[in-house]
Amino acid sequence: MRAGVIVAGGRSTRFGDSNKAVADLAGTPMIRRVADCLREAVDELVVNCREDQVEAIDAALSDHALDPTFALDEDPGQGPMAGIATGLGAVDSEYAAVVACDMPFVDPTFIDYLFEQAASHEAAVPRPDEWFQTTQAVYHAEAMQVACRRALERGEHKVVEPLFDLDYVVVEREDVLEHTTLETFENLNTREEFKAAADRF
Numbered sequence: 001m002r003a004g005v006i007v008a009g010g011r012s013t014r015f016g017d018s019n020k021a022v023a024d025l026a027g028t029p030m031i032r033r034v035a036d037c038l039r040e041a042v043d044e045l046v047v048n049c050r051e052d053q054v055e056a057i058d059a060a061l062s063d064h065a066l067d068p069t070f071a072l073d074e075d076p077g078q079g080p081m082a083g084i085a086t087g088l089g090a091v092d093s094e095y096a097a098v099v100a101c102d103m104p105f106v107d108p109t110f111i112d113y114l115f116e117q118a119a120s121h122e123a124a125v126p127r128p129d130e131w132f133q134t135t136q137a138v139y140h141a142e143a144m145q146v147a148c149r150r151a152l153e154r155g156e157h158k159v160v161e162p163l164f165d166l167d168y169v170v171v172e173r174e175d176v177l178e179h180t181t182l183e184t185f186e187n188l189n190t191r192e193e194f195k196a197a198a199d200r201f
């Protein structure tokens with residue numbers, strides 16, 4: 001069993017006043033596009049968000065084959081790492097792919113590859129450039145959850161911080177490019193980026 005966790009508890013400030021997770025992207029809410037991609041790679045789906053987002057996200061994912069469950073931020077606005085921990089706390093599977101709600105081009109074959117790489121380790125995290133792509137990575141759910149909670153207790157909010165407590169595999173650029181394209185990491189933040197991306201579906 002493999003899980004997917006979509007992290008969607010952000011405030012979408014660069015997008016304006018509305019929740020970008022459910023914003024229309026070429027006729028489909030963005031988060032539904034992410035769930036559709038994950039459907040090819042996982043058996044269960046958890047959506048992490050704030051309580052006030054549930055109704056709209058649930059509607060955006062209505063009748064989805066993965067039948068998502070929600071994991072709500074108790075203390076909203078603590079950043080993506082807190083959301084990752086909350087989401088991972090709700091999965092049944094040993095390993096979970098964490099994907100941000102604003103990555104509508106996520107490549108399921110690459111997610112498969114990350115699951116393979118994470119096996120017998122505690123995480124597989126792509127590093128296509130100088131940054132770790134911690135919101136498109138596969139984690140041992142329990143181990144990462146514990147590491148996130150520890151990092152938060154230390155007052156750390158950077159998502160790389162819990163990695164250093166884990167046995168993690170780095171999927172370097174060359175390896176990334178052998179299995180997918182950089183489009184998989186593209187994340188949409190502004191209305192302009194939405195408009196430009198919509199033309200590609």
Ligand SMILES: Nc1nc2c(ncn2[C@@H]2O[C@H](COP(=O)(O)OP(=O)(O)OP(=O)(O)O)[C@@H](O)[C@H]2O)c(=O)[nH]1
Nearest residue numbers: 007008009010011012013014077078079083100101
């Ligand atoms: N649970 C949770 N998720 C978050 C939080 N902040 C960001 N995220 C999620 O992390 C991912 C990447 O974050 P951003 O691209 O910065 O999204 P955002 O924070 O909603 O948008 P901006 O306000 O424009 O930065 C998105 O999937 C967000 O939903 C948070 O405080 N809590």
Ligand SMILES: [Mg+2]
Nearest residue numbers: 010011012013
């Ligand atoms: Mg943000």
